Amino acid sequence: MKQRPIRWSVYAGLTPAILIVVFAYIGTIIWTVGISFTDSRMLPVARFAGFSQYVRLFGTERWLTSIQNMVIFGVLMIAISLALGFLLAVALDQRIRAEGFLRTIILYPYAMSFIVTGLVWQWILNPTLGIEQTVRGWGFENFRFDWIIRKETAIYCVVLAAVWHAAGLVMAIMLAGLRGIDPDLWKASRIDGVKPWRFYWHIVVPILRPSFISATVLLSLGVVKLYDLVLVLTGGGPGFSSDVPAKFVMDYLFQRQNIGLATAAATTLLITLLCALTPWLYAEYFRAEKRKD
Amino acid sequence: MSSVSIRNLQISFGVLNVLETLDLEVEEGEFLVLLGPSGCGKSTLLNAIAGLLDIAEGQIWIGGRNVTWSEPHERGIGMVFQSYALYPRLTVEGNLSFGLKMSGMPKAEIARRVSEAARILQLEPLLQRQPAQLSGGQRQRVAIGRALVRDAKVLLFDEPLSNLDAKLRTELRVEIKRLHKRLGSTMIFVTHDQVEALTLADRIAVMHKGVIQQLATPKEIYQRPVNRFVAGFVGSPQMNFLPGTLVRKDAGTSFRLADGSEIDLTAYEFSRPFHDRQEATLGLRPEQAQLRPSEQHSARLEATFTIEESMGPDTLLWGMLAGENFSMRISSDQAASIGAPTDIYVNIAQASLFDEAGDRL
């Protein structure tokens, strides 16, 4: 019996993706993991050094700080962006006058590069230049808003700028989700006598779960890759109090010319992410195959 | 068990007047069906009764109270939507109790009411399921249950069956009817499906372009439609419309068709005066013509059929009569000749006549 011929065109269409996955992703991961076991400095060399880079890495306070910062930043930024974006979307969904105008205003920061975002916020937050200075100029001589120069608070400035940047995207996703909700549900709840905010909390939020997940995925991509913003906004300082892993990797990779340690850090980051993501990715995308034909 | 009374209701969306000075009285315990084509304002009227719309003018009274400006949940109504609008991600029990919980009712009372509603609607085994795991019929029951737990005296239905397939529709129709018997509550049911309207209603209000055309029992609507719109909208296959002229004669009145054939109208009961040579349209339902003459079916006409559709108990014939499309319903045990001119016999006493404006003669 004749067999169904293989559809080569399908594979041809997937070739770019396959090549990229194999060479750019998997190849890079293998290379990165490999180098992390050498004592490469400015240029990669194949001198095996065991786990020495990892030992050093976890003895480095800056690395631990940057991991801690990533967690703080990630949790706060995602939580605040989701909350703010959701609230904005809900507000915009109330048949508001100038909806299009407001939506654009909320969304536009997402078009700005992190470099620009960092630059502007650095000015605004700079106590000798921005808000603190201005408010003092109004006569409140003791007003203080100097988070950016305080070690304990600098990371929150990064959160602030990142929320400014990303809340609009969350708003767009949430608004899209809200627009897809059956309007009859709203009517049903009014007949049930449910207060609007309770309706949103108990009914709408659960329905928007997929939107929340999409937004979280997109935001967390930004968390892992957070670099430019920190660089421009705080330079990782004061001290290295607002350092983040990507900047740590970048610094050791180039400025400090210690590729070995940098790749060890990258590998650690990767393994952490892998452990955190795999179960979730599996649950979200693969367990329930969505399409039927 | 409250009456609903709508007086001089007017509703508009921007410049569009959807309802203008509409009056409607629904009696206690009545099952009223709002029937009409898409976009005629049925949902708008229902939403106004429920308090989900702002009213431009007019009043709404439920159970003797003027509720024109009351909040929806204060009106003693329950509503079942086309999509059922069950709260997703809440269990059946959660759906039933959600409104009560939010209004701060004591737990024991909630539990009592939920179990009572679940008993009436036979939802007990399903209480822990989520809406997505329910069949269409079960969903509808939950949606009704949501009204029951709130002790609603008036139930509003907005096309609750139109998303379902034919079989389920038939079943649920019967179920709603049974429920109406059991609960005795006032029900207002919106649909654009005339089978639903005919089978369910105590009275039907046929709507068109925001105006109630006829408000009467199903039988009357079917047999004595007040105008051509109602006649054409109710009944499937549609009523056949044959244009012609009224001719007064010595012996009485007859109706002359486009092909020159005439039918004696003696058996027809005119409701209004008419004049000789007036143009009119004869409306004949498919079952008001038969292949064989009988006591009632006496007026002979000639039709040519091209298609025969067997529908189980009866058969539909499709063809032409006096240059118009014509359909006829016969019993399955009869046989028609397809393609050749055929004599048919019409029950003129039950037919309808309409003047040029479309109103019943």
Add this chain to the structure above:
Amino acid sequence: MSSVSIRNLQISFGVLNVLETLDLEVEEGEFLVLLGPSGCGKSTLLNAIAGLLDIAEGQIWIGGRNVTWSEPHERGIGMVFQSYALYPRLTVEGNLSFGLKMSGMPKAEIARRVSEAARILQLEPLLQRQPAQLSGGQRQRVAIGRALVRDAKVLLFDEPLSNLDAKLRTELRVEIKRLHKRLGSTMIFVTHDQVEALTLADRIAVMHKGVIQQLATPKEIYQRPVNRFVAGFVGSPQMNFLPGTLVRKDAGTSFRLADGSEIDLTAYEFSRPFHDRQEATLGLRPEQAQLRPSEQHSARLEATFTIEESMGPDTLLWGMLAGENFSMRISSDQAASIGAPTDIYVNIAQASLFDEAGDRL
């Protein structure tokens, strides 16, 4: 105008065997309806014929060619989907010519075919519209047109009417039937609506759980269902099922119901032997019982009706008989007493009897 023949077909999704060793012969020019409940594998079978699914085992022949491994467009088929699957953003003309353009046919030939199809389907005035601007019926015609331009000899329909409301459904059914007459092409039509199946089909294949239960003309399916599944699935309202016992007597055989009443089975034509005291089920369609005795309706039973549904030409009665739910269809000009026990008369010659396994006796 090709025959379709399916031999020993087997299809599975992962571990789930949807179809197992299915055989089916569709003759040239035949209108075959695949009827069955949701999930029974109708679409799967249709998709396999179209080549849209990978086949585990078996062969598909169309017009005498083995097309088991051919691409869909090489099979000489056209397909009409439930949602019509018109290409949005293309005009009607674009929709019709899309496939031809993709295959690189010369422009002139495309134009010729499109205008030919548009003529047949009366789509000429609509050629420049987009699907969103079309009514349901027009969309269906475009979807069929897509098959016509490709000179498809076999047309496959996957529930093309189930998204429409009752009125439109009736109209389009007739239109499809007309088209079949005109084109003479082989048509395979999937539906779970028995009215469609009965009215359209030359032959109906009733499917259940991936198996064809009965393949016969509509009349035979309706009147002599081979098993309880087919009997219950076809007909609306459903056939009434009354359990009881077969009792051989001197005078002949009779059927004893749960309430002790007996019906004489002399008029019933058994197709298989049975033994005395065998448990069986009597299947009675709603119209196979009447309020007044007649030549055919002779066996008397007693039922109690609780609900009366007027459906225009006739009325449905719902109630109980011998402890079972029972429904009956009577003509609208008759009247039943609701609530009190009523005598009814059964046409036993047309009734069905099933054994314990559900097969026809």
Add this chain to the structure above:
Amino acid sequence: AEKAEVLHWWTTEAQSKAVKVFADAFNAAGGEWVDNAIVNGDVAKPTGINRIVGGNPPTVMMMNAGKQFGELADQGLLNNLDNVAAAGDWKKSLPADVLEAVSRDGHIYAVPVNLQTPNWLWYNKALFEKFGVQEPTTWEEFFAAADRFKAGGIIPLAFGAQPWQQHQLFNGVLAGAGGRDLYLSIFRDKNPEATKTPEFKRVAETYAKIRSYTDPGTPNRSFNEAASMLTTGKAAMHIMGDWEKGEFTAAGWVAGKDYGCVLGLGQQNFLMDSNVFIMPKGGSEAAAKAQALMAEVMLDKDVQVKFNNLKGSMPVRNDVDTSGLDACSKVGLEVLKDPGKQLAGPDWLAGADMLNSLADVVVEYWATPSETPDEFADKYAAVLSEFQE
């Protein structure tokens, strides 16, 4: 003309003017200068290195003398300049330490173009006069002066708390307040024990004390912003390298008149640092010619004087005419004559990894007022012991 793409990170106005001297001279000598300026060495260096590794190197690339380009040379990615050096007789005209710093395994791999030291104290003369403050030469005098300014509402010390500036300041304190021996035992010997000495403690205390004489706007402030605080009269003093003079010149300030300078508070050491240019392999024949021409042009006597005058640093050649130098450069030259005051800069002694790791500790110390000098010393020692060979 031989095209030469020159990658560098000299982008301030003064630096640009200085680079233009090279460019003009190179063009005049028959080459074609293609300028590739990338702001910030931390970005420019990796970019250049990546391009070298990627096989599309710039013709000439700026670097710091010392360990940084060693690995590139080891991997054979750089052209060795032995022939050019021999032709130009570099042995004679360049200081031995500098030659050592551009060599690897006895071969010369880079062209040094200047000498500079990062530990100048610059001050606003007008402010000094207004407050009647004498030029400080030790850290004690510095603090005394600073107190006066603080009391007068002037920011005593302009400062930009970017890591490199902090580290540079600290190293200045290390050499000035801690002394030569401590400095060398740390950078050259990488001896953790050195941090246990009283000298180191003094260094730590001094450094911490400086903090209280700066304003709150220091984080992430660039050096020329800090310099402008002097020229605008907001701050009185600034500790920075020679290149600061370029900023002053651009602002129209004249050395000795508008601003004064003190080299190396404390011990007056000259922490030798030099900008160098490397010549990557991989270009064409023409590129090699351009590279040779470039080396020649850069070390031309006239070019050296003109360039260094604009750049604010000192010529690397010891045989040029120094009469045209400004007052502060003359101070530097004076100091340079005493070998006992010459100290190799940290970059010449240690690799980037160690220096940056030390910088981390220093930066953190600055940003954490609660950290004691002893805690700091321990952390500092920990880094050193990690890099001990």
Add this chain to the structure above:
Amino acid sequence: MSTPPAKIHHVRMGEGPSGRAPKSIGPARIGIYAFLVISALFFLLPLYVMIITSIKPMEEIRLGGLFSLPTTVTFEPWAKAWSSACTGLDCRGISPGFWNSVKILVPSVFCSIFVGALTGYALSFWRVRFANLLFAALLLGAFLPYQVFIYPLVRIYSATGLFSTIYALVLTHVIFGLPVITLLFRNYYAGIPIDLFKAARVDGGRFFSIFFRLMLPMSIPMLVVAVILQVTGIWNDFIMGLTFGGLANRPMTVQLTNLVAPTEGEIAYNVNMAATIMTAAVPLIVYFVSGRWFVRGIAAGAVKG
């Protein structure tokens, strides 16, 4: 024509409506507007600072007051930033970089979206054995910190002779854009009725012809989203352009950072801000023009998991 109401009974006439008359603006509505306005101010603040600063003369900036309106308005900073501000020896402003950025942007946006859409299409409509594996790898790829790519990519590009060419940049943007674009399109196509695909196959469509003739034209909402995301990302990219593009392809952002990094004794805030605004202009314009479609597109592609 309408029949009059049958009868009026047991309704006490004259009783006023219960409940309060609906007001046009309630406190909730005021709260919503207040929240929106305050949020809008928060989002606008940086833009305001940028614009206001860019049209102030330096003397005014020196006086402080980042937020105060200018007393004299000057557009000189804009002119300077565009055509005469210096980075290094190059005093042509940011205009040359602008064209470089456009040169990078157009093919990169085009290619990355094309590959992403094609992959998403293949994964959602065609049965491919290792589809899930590929998709998982792509999703993981999205989470890789891009810093670690740089060195291996340098090696790959130099081995293939692409290094320092525009192709390397385009390829790089394809690599980094692929996961998110694929995800978006896969979700979008999951919402397209499978029947449409089947109809096209019956009509004779092959893998590529269905994609080009049917799916792509139907993907406009998603294409808008993808274009917006990619234009933003690619236009704003700095490291990739610097590392892989070579001198000739240096994007505008590199010049911007050169420019805004201190170049003179005193920072020319107004010129910097003018340059910043000009650099951000392209994505901003794209947003302002197509923001309406953005929400719609997001609805189609991002809402489902």
